[in-house]
Amino acid sequence: MPALALQHVNKVFGHATNEVTVLNDVNFEAVSGEVSLVIGPSGSGKSTFLTIAGGIQTPTSGSIVVQGQELDDISGKARDALRLNRIGFILQAYNLVPYLTVRDQFTLVDRVKPKGNLNASALRHLLEQLGIAALIDQYPAELSGGQTQRVAIARALYQNPDIVLADEPTAALDSARVKVVGQLLHDLAKEHNKAIVVVTHDLRLQEFADRTYAIMDGQMTLN
Amino acid sequence: MFLALREIRHEKLRYGLIIGMIVLVTYLVFILSGLSYGLAQQNTQAISSWRVDRIALNKDANDSLSQSVITKQAADKVKLTSHEAYLGQTGVVAKAKGQVKLSAQFLGIDRDQLIYRRVKVTAGHKPTKANQILVDDSFKDNGYRLGDKVTLNAADGQYRIVGFTHNAKLSVAPVIYGSLGTWRTLSHLTADFQASGIASTRSTFKAQGLSTLPLSKFINKLPGYSAQNTTFSFMIGFLMVIAMVVIAVFLYILTMQKLPNYAVLRAQGIPAKILVTTTITQALLLVVAGLAIGAGLTLGTVLLLPAGVPMSFNVPLLGAVTGGILLTGVVGALIPVKVILNVDPVSVMGG
Ligand SMILES: Nc1ncnc2c1ncn2[C@@H]1O[C@H](COP(=O)(O)OP(=O)(O)OP(=O)(O)O)[C@@H](O)[C@H]1O
Ligand SMILES: [Mg+2]
Numbered sequence: 001m002p003a004l005a006l007q008h009v010n011k012v013f014g015h016a017t018n019e020v021t022v023l024n025d026v027n028f029e030a031v032s033g034e035v036s037l038v039i040g041p042s043g044s045g046k047s048t049f050l051t052i053a054g055g056i057q058t059p060t061s062g063s064i065v066v067q068g069q070e071l072d073d074i075s076g077k078a079r080d081a082l083r084l085n086r087i088g089f090i091l092q093a094y095n096l097v098p099y100l101t102v103r104d105q106f107t108l109v110d111r112v113k114p115k116g117n118l119n120a121s122a123l124r125h126l127l128e129q130l131g132i133a134a135l136i137d138q139y140p141a142e143l144s145g146g147q148t149q150r151v152a153i154a155r156a157l158y159q160n161p162d163i164v165l166a167d168e169p170t171a172a173l174d175s176a177r178v179k180v181v182g183q184l185l186h187d188l189a190k191e192h193n194k195a196i197v198v199v200t201h202d203l204r205l206q207e208f209a210d211r212t213y214a215i216m217d218g219q220m221t222l223n
Numbered sequence: 224m225f226l227a228l229r230e231i232r233h234e235k236l237r238y239g240l241i242i243g244m245i246v247l248v249t250y251l252v253f254i255l256s257g258l259s260y261g262l263a264q265q266n267t268q269a270i271s272s273w274r275v276d277r278i279a280l281n282k283d284a285n286d287s288l289s290q291s292v293i294t295k296q297a298a299d300k301v302k303l304t305s306h307e308a309y310l311g312q313t314g315v316v317a318k319a320k321g322q323v324k325l326s327a328q329f330l331g332i333d334r335d336q337l338i339y340r341r342v343k344v345t346a347g348h349k350p351t352k353a354n355q356i357l358v359d360d361s362f363k364d365n366g367y368r369l370g371d372k373v374t375l376n377a378a379d380g381q382y383r384i385v386g387f388t389h390n391a392k393l394s395v396a397p398v399i400y401g402s403l404g405t406w407r408t409l410s411h412l413t414a415d416f417q418a419s420g421i422a423s424t425r426s427t428f429k430a431q432g433l434s435t436l437p438l439s440k441f442i443n444k445l446p447g448y449s450a451q452n453t454t455f456s457f458m459i460g461f462l463m464v465i466a467m468v469v470i471a472v473f474l475y476i477l478t479m480q481k482l483p484n485y486a487v488l489r490a491q492g493i494p495a496k497i498l499v500t501t502t503i504t505q506a507l508l509l510v511v512a513g514l515a516i517g518a519g520l521t522l523g524t525v526l527l528l529p530a531g532v533p534m535s536f537n538v539p540l541l542g543a544v545t546g547g548i549l550l551t552g553v554v555g556a557l558i559p560v561k562v563i564l565n566v567d568p569v570s571v572m573g574g
Contacts, residue, residue, distance in 0.1 A: 051568070051569050056489070056490055056567075056568040056569055057567075057568075057569050076495075077494065080489075080492050080493070080494045080495070081492070081494075082492070083490070083491065083492025084491070084492030084493070084494075085492075087492070089490055089491065089492075091487075091490060094483065094486075094487055095487065095490075096487070097226075097484055097487055097488065098233075098484060099229055099230045099232075099233035099234060099484075100226075100229055100233075104229060107225070108225065108226065108493075109491075111225050112492075112493050112494070112497060139233070155491075
């Protein structure tokens with residue numbers, strides 16, 4: 001059973017003459033233990049695809065199945081719980097709460113979900129790996145774009161989700177950091193049996209992927 | 224609580240300003256209600272201290288003590304028990320050598336009756352002779368002393384202050400207690416007149432030939448009393464409404480500004496319930512802080528004010544004001560709840 005599957009998903013924005021089909025009959029599967037990469041140019045529908053896959057946006061038609069559960073069938077509350085416990089989101093922008101320090105971003109997760117998060121030493125290891133351990137007392141406004149992105153990655157992984165959905169996680173990173181993040185996601189899949197989904201236009205991530213999809217004008221194809 | 228406190232800590236200026244605004248509004252409402260209650264009390268303190276239930280007045284007096292006189296003939300038709308007392312009222316100007324003139328209310332009472340027994344003395348003693356008077360503490364605040372000889376109006380004769388009593392005010396003037404005989408003299412009445420009215424502690428008291436009214440009605444008919452109260456009630460009422468609208472609007476704007484943050488939290492899977500409780504907790508924290516500081520300022524003001532300014536606080540009234548402002552905070556925070564619940568995480572993502 002795939003960890004995440006999209007079947008015949010369509011997304012249409014606007015009405016009548018303004019209608020834009022952003023996702024066109026998308027079929028997609030992500031499997032535990034694998035990194036799935038979705039590559040496409042800007043405006044091809046990557047973010048739309050990812051937010052629909054994670055249940056924060058609803059498709060016009062089609063179904064999304066997370067760990068065997070059809071998203072259409074569950075309540076908003078259950079979807080929240082799913083995002084909190086099973087899915088780690090790394091959004092393209094605006095991932096952090098501006099009035100919380102980096103440390104408190106993690107504390108917040110503990111407050112809302114006391115169990116199942118990384119332990120202190122695992123968190124420290126993760127922060128060191130991402131090179132952000134020294135930033136622990138900074139506010140998001142005091143971080144650079146790349147640092148923000150890495151904190152967002154750490155925050156999503158801290159929840160220890162079964163499925164990680166990442167939107168352009170390397171957009172603001174240099175090549176060395178891209179390798180670190182790519183390797184990190186790859187290891188997560190292999191060592192912790194996570195399903196990792198990364199949407200990006202960053203071809204440098206290709207070497208860490210188990211399978212690669214291409215998305216173009218809302219059409220998804222498996223390479 | 225975690226989110227609520229962290230945000231206030233990070234946005235000190237913004238939240239400080241809102242607390243400041245709530246402080247000012249609260250302070251204004253507290254001071255105004257204190258003044259209004261203080262003034263209302265100064266109309267009635269003396270009467271309240273007798274703890275009577277009903278007052279009988281001349282039928283033609285239009286329920287006003289100062290307009291009422293009861294003839295001896297009419298008074299004799301009413302049998303008094305130990306629960307009733309005669310009461311003669313007239314406005315006077317008191318003057319003693321070397322002291323300021325004071326406008327006062329003279330109340331003639333009978334030494335064998337209820338009111339005389341119930342009046343409490345804070346210094347000196349109750350009058351035992353016709354030329355002795357017991358006066359309100361505000362005489363003391365104005366420099367009058369025990370033993371001072373006082374002239375009342377332009378009348379001949381001097382009256383000696385033999386005692387002080389606390390909080391004896393009628394129609395916002397200090398009260399001078401003396402004998403019914405003195406009242407007759409001051410009012411230029413002959414011995415054919417007995418008193419202005421008859422007070423009784425019995426709720427069933429009814430004086431034949433006179434108009435008997437319950438105390439609450441009597442107080443409402445005091446000159447200026449209800450006009451003054453209505454004015455203040457309107458002022459406080461309007462102020463409360465304005466305060467509520469302003470506080471609610473501020474909290475609403477505050478919440479709307481935070482929607483992007485809520486969107487992030489929603490995307491992280493933080494339940495909407497937590498966001499709503501955070502918002503309400505925050506509103507309550509702000510309002511409680513504002514109320515506390517406002518109350519502190521009010522207290523400070525009361526301590527600094529000269530004794531002459533009538534300020535007094537009535538717990539139910541303050542409770543209602545405080546409760547109203549607290550409620551406003553919650554309502555202001557609750558108006559945007561629907562927006563919080565429906566906030567679209569995608570709206571902030573960009574890209
Ligand atoms: N709410 C919306 N209403 C109308 N059109 C939208 C909406 N959201 C996205 N679109 C359109 O859908 C298309 C795909 O958007 P999407 O954000 O998925 O692209 P993307 O592949 O993530 O691009 P990028 O690489 O720049 O992040 C774009 O043409 C965009 O204008
Ligand atoms: Mg995008």
